[in-house]
Amino acid sequence: MQKVIVSVTNDLNTDQRVHKVCTSLLKMNFEVLLVGRKLPNSLPLKRNYQTHRIKLFFNIGFLFYAEYNFRLFFYLLFKKKHILLSNDLDTLLANYLVSNVQNKKLVYDSHELFTEVPELVNRPKTQKIWLKLEKWILPKLKNTYTVCQSIANYYNKRYQTNFKVVRNVPVYVKDTPKTHDNSEFRIQNSEFLIIYQGALNIGRGLELMIDTMAYLDHCKLIIVGDGDISEQLKILVKEKKLAAKVVFLGRKTPSELKQITPMANLGISIEEDLGLNYRYALPNKIFDYIHANVAVLVSNLPEMKQIILDYHIGEVIKKRTPQAIANQIELILKNTHFKDVNSFASAKLDLQWQSEEKVLQSIFR
Numbered sequence: 001m002q003k004v005i006v007s008v009t010n011d012l013n014t015d016q017r018v019h020k021v022c023t024s025l026l027k028m029n030f031e032v033l034l035v036g037r038k039l040p041n042s043l044p045l046k047r048n049y050q051t052h053r054i055k056l057f058f059n060i061g062f063l064f065y066a067e068y069n070f071r072l073f074f075y076l077l078f079k080k081k082h083i084l085l086s087n088d089l090d091t092l093l094a095n096y097l098v099s100n101v102q103n104k105k106l107v108y109d110s111h112e113l114f115t116e117v118p119e120l121v122n123r124p125k126t127q128k129i130w131l132k133l134e135k136w137i138l139p140k141l142k143n144t145y146t147v148c149q150s151i152a153n154y155y156n157k158r159y160q161t162n163f164k165v166v167r168n169v170p171v172y173v174k175d176t177p178k179t180h181d182n183s184e185f186r187i188q189n190s191e192f193l194i195i196y197q198g199a200l201n202i203g204r205g206l207e208l209m210i211d212t213m214a215y216l217d218h219c220k221l222i223i224v225g226d227g228d229i230s231e232q233l234k235i236l237v238k239e240k241k242l243a244a245k246v247v248f249l250g251r252k253t254p255s256e257l258k259q260i261t262p263m264a265n266l267g268i269s270i271e272e273d274l275g276l277n278y279r280y281a282l283p284n285k286i287f288d289y290i291h292a293n294v295a296v297l298v299s300n301l302p303e304m305k306q307i308i309l310d311y312h313i314g315e316v317i318k319k320r321t322p323q324a325i326a327n328q329i330e331l332i333l334k335n336t337h338f339k340d341v342n343s344f345a346s347a348k349l350d351l352q353w354q355s356e357e358k359v360l361q362s363i364f365r
Contacts (some may be wrong), residue, residue, distance in 0.1 A: 001155035002082040003031040004364075009068055012051060013043050016254050016284060017111065017147075017168045018087060024357040028364060030083075035075065037068060048186075062126075069094040083107060089114040089134055092290045107363060110146040110163070113154060115278035117202045135159070136312050143363050148279035148303045150319035155278045156196035166285035166359050170291045179228040192219045192305050192333050195264035195294070197257060198285045201228030203278055205270030205299065208320065210236055215326035219333075224260060226251040248283045262292040265333055269323075270317060275355070282307070289314075290347050296330065314338070342359070 008018055012034060022032045031050035034215075045051050053099055054071050058064045072094035076084065081092070082128030085107045086095035092108060097107040115134055120127040138144075138159045145164040146152050152163040184321055194216075200206060206223070210233065213221050223246065230248070237246045261267070261268065271278045281302040289296045296314030298304035305316050315332055317325060337343050 001029060001031050003033065003080055004083045005033045005035060005076060005079060006085040006087065007035045007072060007076070007080045007085045007095060009041045009065075009090045009208040010036055011053060013044055013253060016170075017109075019245040019254070020168075020353050020357075021085070021360065023107070024282060024353075024360055025049075025364065027357075028361060030364070033079070033081075035072065037125070044108055049092075049176055073097055077101070080305065085109065087111060088146075089130060092137055096140075106141065107143040108145075109166070110144070110151065110155070111168075112147070112276040113151050113280055114325050116275045118201075118274040118278065121275040126159065135337050137310070145359065145363060148282040150282075150303055154276065154280065164354045164359050164363065167282065167287070167351070169250060169351045169353055169356055170284075172291070172348060172354055182191060192265045193263055193270060194219055194221045194266045194329070195224065195261060195289075196221070196285075197224040197261065197288065198269075200225050200230045200233060202229060203272045203274040205237060205268070205320075206233055207267060208322065208325070209270060209274055210240065210242060210246055212324040212325045212329070213242050215323055216239060216245070216329060219329070221244065221246045223247070224249045224252050224257065227244060237267075245268065258292075261288055261294060264289070264292070264294045265331060267292075267294045267296050267314075269296065269304060269306070270320075271299050271301065273299070273301060287351050290344055291350060293344045295332055295335075295339045297325075297332065301338060307347075307351075311344075311350075312337075313344055313347050313362065 006018060006022055008015060022034050027033050033065050034043060034049060034051045034052050036053050038053035056064065056067050060066050076094060076098040081104060081212055083105045084095045084099050086092045087109045095106055115127055115130045120130060138161055144161055145166045147168050149165050152165050155161050155163045196206065209221060234248060237243055267288050269283050271281055273279050279301055280303055286296055286298065286304060286307060292311055298308060298314065298316055300316050308316050315328065332338060
């Protein structure tokens with residue numbers, strides 16, 4: 001049996017894409033080992049494949065990336081494997097070096113346009129280092145895939161690569177009924193529930209959404225996730241006196257999310273156009289909303305907008321001001337089309353992992 005070692009820089013708990021990939025590889029009769037990092041607040045893992053988490057001295061900045069790749073290199077070097085699967089640019093150096101030294105096949109999964117994230121766009125010197133690494137390695141890779149066509153086109157044009165597309169969509173399951181039994185927040189029968197799930201980082205439109213809540217009656221915003229601006233957002237809610245309308249649930253596991261998301265009436269993905277990474281973004285939360293029969297409000301950005309145009313399961317923001325968004329949300333919540341589960345049926349059938357994994361299978365075979 002051939003062994004695949006999959007590596008990421010997160011702590012493995014909430015990465016749904018990587019878990020789906022590992023599960024698909026198991027179905028293909030590969031032995032799978034997933035490697036990530038150990039954080040102080042990391043929860044125990046229960047997976048049907050092997051996992052290993054590396055404990056680091058440094059957890060942010062240049063020293064984190066340097067230490068992790070150094071440790072990852074030696075860990076991979078002395079482990080039995082046939083194929084290496086690197087997820088994102090921040091694990092690629094160690095994987096590439098080991099694949100060269102030991103003549104092992106390397107597969108690369110780009111979850112985003114890494115060198116164009118807002119954190120790097122505003123730090124040109126650091127961005128330049130990552131761009132050099134990308135320019136050095138990417139043209140040499142033969143087995144590559146990414147999350148959407150726009151990013152694939154970008155890489156293929158810039159580096160003459162052959163990136164395929166494996167979208168980060170959920171595994172298709174039959175519908176489960178919505179419930180309103182959650183002890184973490186109270187919801188009145190007359191209230192509409194708006195949900196955001198994902199990282200709480202700059203450029204996600206969360207400040208704008210919090211401001212919007214001041215103009216919405218009978219609505220509650222549930223924010224599920226954690227990130228760099230979590231505390232800033234909580235302070236903003238307190239300053240705006242919106243604590244009754246905005247609830248922070250923190251980070252949740254995928255199984256916990258599956259219980260929370262279907263309770264919502266509207267899911268938001270209103271990222272700002274902060275560089276190419278956000279412009280080409282196709283967040284997995286959009287697909288999670290769809291599979292939970294929840295209407296979606298998205299930014300006027302190409303990949304997100306196309307999903308709305310193709311499947312009519314939500315709307316694109318028309319004007320990015322709190323009052324305008326509030327007015328648009330009120331109309332969405334009144335639209336009976338978005339309350340009918342049949343409206344989501346064809347979208348869920350098309351946007352399912354069972355279809356995407358066929359591309360994955362073709363790469364690994």
